[in-house]
Amino acid sequence: MKITNSQLLNLLTVMLCISAFGCSTGKLPDVLKKNVWIPETAKNIKYTKVGETHQVKYEDNICFPAHDFVNELVDKMSRLGWIRQDTDFLNPGLKLNHKRGSGLWSHIVDEKEAHDLYRWTEDFADPAGNIIRYWLQYRVKQNTQGSSDIMYQIKSCSLEMLAIYYPKEARH
Numbered sequence: 001m002k003i004t005n006s007q008l009l010n011l012l013t014v015m016l017c018i019s020a021f022g023c024s025t026g027k028l029p030d031v032l033k034k035n036v037w038i039p040e041t042a043k044n045i046k047y048t049k050v051g052e053t054h055q056v057k058y059e060d061n062i063c064f065p066a067h068d069f070v071n072e073l074v075d076k077m078s079r080l081g082w083i084r085q086d087t088d089f090l091n092p093g094l095k096l097n098h099k100r101g102s103g104l105w106s107h108i109v110d111e112k113e114a115h116d117l118y119r120w121t122e123d124f125a126d127p128a129g130n131i132i133r134y135w136l137q138y139r140v141k142q143n144t145q146g147s148s149d150i151m152y153q154i155k156s157c158s159l160e161m162l163a164i165y166y167p168k169e170a171r172h
Contacts, residue, residue, distance in 0.1 A: 032056055036132060036163045037076040039069075052170030056163050063157040064138050065105060070098070070120065073134060082124035082132060089123050089131055089171075096121050105138075114142045118154065129168035136161050 028047050032054050038045065042058040049055070062069045074084055088094040097105060097120045108117040120136040138156045 028056060029054060031165060031167075032163075035080060035082070035126075035130075035165060037073060037080070038163075039072075042161075052167055054165040058161050060159050060161065061157050062159040064118065064154040064159075066120070066136065066159060069159070070122070070136070073122065077122075077124045077132070082126050085123040085125055085131075087123075088121065089125075089133075089166075096123060098122070109142070110139075111142075116140045116142050129171075131166040131171065133164045133166065134161065135164075 028045075029049075032047070036056060038056065038058060039060055042060050045056060045058040047054070047056050060069075077084070084098075086096060086099050088096055105118040105120050108119060110117055116139075118138040118140065120134075122134040122136075124132045124134075137160045138154060138158065139160065140154055140156050
């Protein structure tokens with residue numbers, strides 16, 4: 001049986017998580033089922049508990065720049081009683097993507113893997129002070145043309161998502 005680099009990385013991540021951080025994996029707990037929106041079309045859904053946080057990672061076939069998806073996410077979370085935040089709770093004062101001009105995706109260059117990463121961050125808070133963070137990401141083979149407007153040329157429909165539930169107690 002041949003193991004791909006991706007499978008090996010996933011296995012090592014889980015092993016490190018369990019040995020170093022006291023993580024667990026398995027079925028989605030009720031707190032995520034009740035509070036985190038996962039589209040019906042999501043695939044490769046993986047749950048991890050890291051310390052006091054609950055994390056769920058999944059993928060979907062949604063083309064860049066996913067405006068409709070972001071709007072649906074905000075609508076679904078609002079219906080669940082969560083309030084969209086304007087600033088990054090981990091970096092106070094830093095505006096989240098929807099508050100940056102025309103709602104630009106963050107661009108990160110991963111030179112080691114030769115990818116351009118485009119990320120969108122959304123934070124939601126409930127009245128009790130819990131936070132749910134959504135990271136949406138497109139991983140695109142690095143642009144070799146050197147164009148400064150590459151963000152508008154992205155042809156990816158492979159959206160990676162990570163939702164992290166931070167209970168109020170875990171943030172203090």
